[in-house]
Amino acid sequence: MNYDGDIIRPPSEANSIIIQVTVGCSHNTCTFCGAYKGKNKTFRIRSDEEITENIAFASQYCLRQKRVFLADGDVLILSQKRLLTLFKKIKESLPQVKRIALYGNAKAIRSKSVQELKELKERGLHRIYMGLESGDNDVLASVKKGETADSMIEAGRRVKEAGIFLSVTVLLGLGGRAGSVKHAQESARVLNHMQPKQIAALCLMPLSNTELGESYKNGTFKLPDAKEMLIELRTLIQHIECDPVQFMANHASNYLPLSGRLGRDKAAMLESIKQALAGNKPIVQEHYRAL
Incomplete structure (x- = not known):
């Protein structure tokens, strides 16, 4: 498979065929994100020839895989005509593939009408991963981020109305120590409007190649400590009113791995956090945490 630079994909797409359609992220100004800050990640849409080459490779060597993930950051920025052609090519060349997934930033999602998203669903688009990060407009x-709470609620609404599985990510700690509780409460409020099928809560780990990482290094950004992160996670879960929704806080960055369905498992999750805060349940040590 021919890739341009490093490939970023969700943990749940580990066994998918990864076809790189765009390189980098068209926005790429988020102060916390270092995924596409490298010299080789100037945003571009790959040529039809490059994409076709990778699909052809997959048709020979990836016959057991039944899912495709389209990378990098915002494949939905492509025109509808080009996306439909791409999906048709995947179906023809990889007939065993049942599901297609991709990252979708809110702006790219809003560039499509609900009807256009439905067309993509009919051609195999099963899941969109969207980074909310925070529902707090100040954060x-x-x-x-280039978004507001309302603009991301609108993006989420379109995905849901189109009948596509919506997975939304929240970044714990992004509001800093002072804004921690408000960040959690507002994020839950936005999630309640979106009603996604899946919520993933990760912990912020400041990166040296980012603006926020520099702010953390020089002390102007105060990152919540482990206890404060747990309190923030508790606040988030307490205020989420999505039922049913798969909730995951089991990324390598998290201090307390949690996974289950809300609201069925809400009480058990909150009890786990309570025990961790009381010191009766171990948390992940710093040297084991990673992105």
């Missing part, structure tokens, strides 16, 4: 502005 969104400070990290240069």
Whole structure:
């Protein structure tokens, strides 16, 4: 498979065929994200020839895999005509593939009408991973997300109305120590409007190649400690009113791995956090945490 630079994909797509359609992220100004900051990640849409080459490779060597993940950051930025052609090519060349998934930033999602998203669903688009990060407008502005709570609610609404599985990510700690509780409460509020099928909560780990990482290094950004992260996670779960929804806080960055369905498992999750805060349940040590 021919890739341009490193490939970023969700943990749940580990066994998928990964076809790189775009290189990098068209926005790429978020202060916390270092995924596409490398010299080789100037945003571009790959040529039809490059994409076709990778599909052809997959048709020879990836016959057992039944899922495709389209990388990098925002494949939905492609025109509808080109996306439909791409999906048709995948179906023809990889007939065993049953599901297609991709990252979708809110702006790219809003560039499509509900009807256009439905067309993509009919051609195999099963899941969209969207980074909410925070539902707090002050946090969104400070990290240069280029979105507001309302604009992301609208993006989520379109995905849901189109009948596509919506997975949304929240970044614990992004509001800093002072804004921790508000960040959690507002994120839950936005999630309640979106009603996604899946929520993933990760912990912020400041990266040296990012603006936020520099702020953390020089002390102007105060990152919540382990206890404060757990309190933030507790606040988030307490305020989420999505039922049913798969909730995961089991990424390598998390201090307390949690996974289950809300609201069925809400009480058990909150009890686990309570025990961890009381010191009766071990948390992940710093040297084991990673992105």
